[in-house]
Amino acid sequence: MSEYKPKLVCFSCKFSWGYLRDEDTLSSKIDNWMPLICTGKIDATHMLEAFKAGADGILILGCPEGDCHYQDGNYEAKKRVYLVRRLLESVGIEKERIRIELSRDPEGNRIPRLVEEMRQELAKLGPLKKGSMIEKKPKETIKARGGK
Amino acid sequence: MAKPKIAICWLGSCGGCDEAVVDMNEVLLRVAAAVDIILWPVAMDFKYDSLKGMKNGEIALSLVNGHVRNSEQEEIAKLLREKSQLILAFGSCACLGGTPGLANLTTKEDIFSWVYRDAPTVVNPNGNYPQTTSSVNGKVLTLPEFYDRVYALxxxxxxxxxxxxxxxxxYSVMYAVSAVLEDKLPPKGSILAPHRALCDSCKRNQSKPDKISIKEIRRIHEVEADPDTCFLAQGIICLGPATRDGCGEACMSINMPCRGCFGPVEGVEDSxxxxxxxxxxxxDAESDEEVATVVNQFxxxxxYLYRFSVxxxxxxxxxxxK
Incomplete structure (x- = not known):
């Protein structure tokens, strides 16, 4: 278990996080980092997709409350996170695996710190439980598809 | 020319889909005159063995309804695939898993414990559970294997x-069957229903305000819903925006919100x-507390969101x- 390193996807809005820094330099310090324009763009489908693709957790960094360039994208993201958490809990995935922080850090130094912090919390939870999302079809039926 | 052969079959199903075929009324008689129905367990007496004796691809079209959760259903599905030129997944269970798919939110073990041990009406002092094979008086009896989860077709x-x-x-059943008979088929893999969302054809759409803003989620049985106003504008969750059109607004017309039986719109995997x-x-919520309050009312x-599609x-x- 000591070797287990949780995989984390971090989405952050370019309007508040790390915009003063060169993106390449910053991204070398953060695995699976997705800087984007407005966290309101993150659909609930993207969140589920991240888990399906093998993420153990998702961290979303949006603009401070009342400060969205597009009026309310950060609030939209927050509401989606709360709703998705309820879905995840129903299928046995802990709600702590998805976190949103609405704040600002132009230099972006906090991003790797927040990622590391969340990664440590995820390590306590352990890997995502096995048995769904990823393993859709039983092997024998895949082989038999189309009568082949 | 020999009439095209058609099979209508149920797997894990309630029989409602077969009823929908019967609901074609007199049209069914015309269909029955144009085709040879070679299998329809709910309505006619045919044996699966006679199906096994048929040539591969001999059946022109199989309408298969219901989900797959046990080895018998899987076997019949595969047999029909082998003998049919075309397979039509008929109804929400075959297409998406359907309401029985909600069983994927619990485990096989929990289902067995409840049904054969814990339910208050169960008397099972010997702790008998269904087995795929068991011996009784020297004879071996078999049952289909119950799988860990529900599958779509x-x-x-x-x-x-x-x-x-x-x-x-x-009417959509008629459309589907006549498309096959007249050889006017869309590309393989098509869903035989409109691509757009239900809201596009919903009459209540005109009553929708420019911006819907709800502070409180209400459930349909808790309120007297206005029969002409958009459900979402009334704070009642209606899945119309994310559900495929084509149902003929059966629920809307009896003042019930959309429950999503037509599944996602074109190009969407997860409605x-x-x-x-x-x-x-x-x-309409901003602070953490407001958001948590309204989300927890759901x-x-x-x-609710995956009633037909888990x-x-x-x-x-x-x-x-594990």
Whole structure:
């Protein structure tokens, strides 16, 4: 278990996080980092997709409350996170695996710190439980598809 | 010329889809005159063995309804695939897993414990559970194997066309059957229903305000819903924005919100996630407390958003420690 390193996807809005820094330099310090324009763009489908693709957790960094360039994208993201958490809990995935922080850090130094912090919390939870999302079809039926 | 052979078959099904075929009324007689129905367990007496004796591809079209959860259903699905030129997944269970797919939110073990041990009406002092094989008086009895989860039809066999709905409305059944008979088929893999969302054809859409903003989620049985106003504008969760059109607004017309039986719109895999994104934009809440309050008013989100589609969705089944 000591070797287990949780995989984390971090989405952050370019309007508040790390915009003063060169993106390449910053991204070398953060695995699976997705800087984007407005966290309101993150659909609930993207969140589920991240888990399906093998993420153990998702961290979303949006603009401070009342400060969205597009009026309310950060609030939209927050509401989606709360709703998705309820879905995840129903299928046995802990709600702590998805976190949103609405704040600002132009230099972006906090991003790797927040990622590391969340990664440590995820390590306590352990890997995502096995048995769904990823393993859709039983092997024998895949082989038999189309009568082949 | 010999009449084309058609099979109508149920797997894990309630019989509602077969009823939808009967609901074609007199048209069914015309269909029956134009085709040879070689299998229809719910209505006619045929044996699976005679199906096994047929040549591969001898059946022109098989309408298969119901989900797959046991080895018998899987076997019949595969047999029909082998003998049929075209397979139509008929109804929400075959297309998406359907309401029985909600069983994926619990485990096989929990289902067996409840049904054969814990339910208050069960008397089972010897702790008997169904076995795939058992010996009685020297004879071996067999039962189909109950799988760990519910599958949609295309998890098990290759499917040519999909006709969603719980059940599909009779006019869409007629459309599907006549498309085959007249050889006017859309590309393989098509869903035989409109591409757009239900809201596009909903009459209540005109009553929708420019911006819907709800502070409180209300459930349909708790309120007297206005029969002409958009449900979402009334704070009642209606899955119209994320559900495929084509049902003929059966629920709307009896003042019930859309429950999503037609599944996601074209190009969308997971209608529940899409609905969450849409829903977030109409919830009037900003602070953490406000958001938590309104989101917690949503009773059983997974059951509501995926009532017909857990097996085909991105959630698929409950995760358990293994």
């Amino acid at each position: 295309n998890d098990v066999i290759d499917v040519d066309y999909y006709l969603p709905g719980c059940p599909p409305p009779p 529940g996630a899409k609905f969450i994104s849409a829903m977030a934009s109409i919830l 009773v059983d989100p997974v059951g 097996p085909a969705s991105m959630l698929q089944k409950k995760r358990v420690e």
